[in-house]
Amino acid sequence: MYQAPLTFLKKRRTQYALGKNLPISKEQTSELIQEAIKHSPSAFNSQSSRAVILFGAESEKFWNFVKEALRKIVPAEDFSASEARINGFAAGAGTVLFYENQDVVKDLQEKFALYADNFPLWSEQSSGMAQLAVWTTLANVGIGASLQHYNPLIDAEVAAEWNIPASWKLRAQMPFGSNEQPFGEKDFMDDKERFKVFG
Ligand SMILES: Cc1cc2nc3c(=O)[nH]c(=O)nc-3n(C[C@H](O)[C@H](O)[C@H](O)COP(=O)(O)O)c2cc1C
Incomplete structure (x- = not known):
């Protein structure tokens, strides 16, 4: 019973086999993503995370953009594997682009000079928390997703296409959609090597 909250966390898995049939509306999906980010913690409550939510076309x-950028740098004989992977992400219903606003980081560094070195790290950590929150929230309404990192390869093109402020730094991409295959098996290392409990 006390483990019940973990069932939410355990539902989140990497899903590469995505389809376009969302179990809830686009508007509801968008609202869930925004709420998940809004309620994620950030250093000094700085709310440095930003997101661009893309649906359909x-x-x-x-x-x-990713595919064409990869075509230029991946050896021709390896490209078909990259292309298949990217097509799998495009087969989903949408993608969340996770950004961190660097103006927020700079402001904090100026205001709290003592912690200046930490703010960029805390911004990264805040982004990870927002990513986990969105991923877990989507998983719990039956939406599959994975976490991808094609930044900074496509940052400039994306910024131009969707009018992204220069201060927003792209950190991760999360393609999502209907779960079109069961999740794979997952191995866990020995708890004894990971955790120390005292007292
Ligand atoms: C910081 C971080 C970076 C990751 N980067 C990628 C990535 O670039 N591509 C990818 O397919 N999965 C990526 N993943 C997903 C992991 O491979 C995945 O979460 C892990 O294998 C555990 O599987 P699960 O998500 O099903 O629990 C990333 C996960 C984390 C936490």
């Missing part, structure tokens, strides 16, 4: 456009 806009999401496909994003993955096409």
Whole structure:
């Protein structure tokens, strides 16, 4: 019974086999993503996380940018594997682009000079928390997702296409959609090597 909250966390898994049939509306999905980010913690409550939520053709456009950028740098004989992977992300219903606003980080560094070195790290950690919150929230309404990192390869093109402020730094991309395959098996290392409990 005391473990019940963990069932929410355990539902979150990496899903690469995505489809377009969301179990809830686009508007509800967008609201869940925004609420999950809004209620994620941030250093000094600085709320440095930003997100761009792309649905349908806009999401496909994003993955096409990635595909064309990869085509230029991946050896021709390896490209078909990259292309298949990207097509899998584009097959989903949408993509969340996770950003961190660097103006917020700079302001904090000026205001709290003592912690100046920490603010960029805390911003990264805040982004990770927001990513986990969104991923877990989507998983719990039956939406599959994975976490991708094609930044900074496509940052400039994306910024131009969706009018992204220069201070927003792209940190991760989360393609989401219907779960089209069961989740894979997951191995866990020995708890004894990970955790120390005293007292
Ligand atoms: C910081 C971080 C970076 C990750 N980067 C990627 C990535 O670039 N591509 C990818 O397919 N999965 C990525 N993942 C997903 C992990 O591979 C995945 O979470 C892990 O294998 C555990 O599987 P699960 O998500 O099903 O629990 C990332 C996860 C984390 C936490």
